[in-house]
Amino acid sequence: MADPIPVPVGILRLPRGPDSSGSRGFDRHRHRDRSRERSRDLAAVQGARAELRARFLRLLGRAxxxxxxxxxxxxxxxxxxxxxxxxxxxxxxxxxxxxxxxxxxxxxxxxxxxxxxxxxxx
Structure with missing residues (x-):
């Protein structure tokens, strides 16, 4: 029996990570700023949801x-x-x-x- 023909596999090239000098790759400060924005957005959404839930529960109490x-x-x-x-x-x-x-x-x-x-x- 003959060996099966190998199927070519594509190569996935990822961007290089930051080197020690930080001159190329990912910007560390930009990532921190985005995570702060996300946490503020999540806090705002959580506050809005809490307010809506409280209003709904007051409605049920008065109904x-x-x-x-x-x-x-x-x-x-x-x-x-x-x-x-x-x-x-x-x-x-x-x-x-x-x-x-x-x-x-x-x-x-x-x-x-x-x-x-x-x-x-x-």
């Missing part, structure tokens, strides 16, 4: 007993009295859920099924 409209991913819109929300497991507890099939005294709506919810003006 107890209010008439709510839920729009589900399948396009169904239902009305209910908002009860509570379990943010960790992602469920909304509602009372007097009005569906096309009738009224349920109480129910749990999975947040994965809910596209949006609102509190219509009465």
């Amino acid at each position: 107890r007993g209010k008439r709510s409209r839920f729009c589900l991913w399948n396009g169904l819109r239902v009305l209910a009295d908002f009860g509570a929300a379990d943010v960790q497991s992602g469920a909304f507890q509602v009372d007097s859920l009005r569906t096309p099939l009738g009224v349920q005294a109480s129910a749990l709506l999975r947040s994965g099924d809910v596209l949006e919810f609102s509190f219509p003006l009465e």
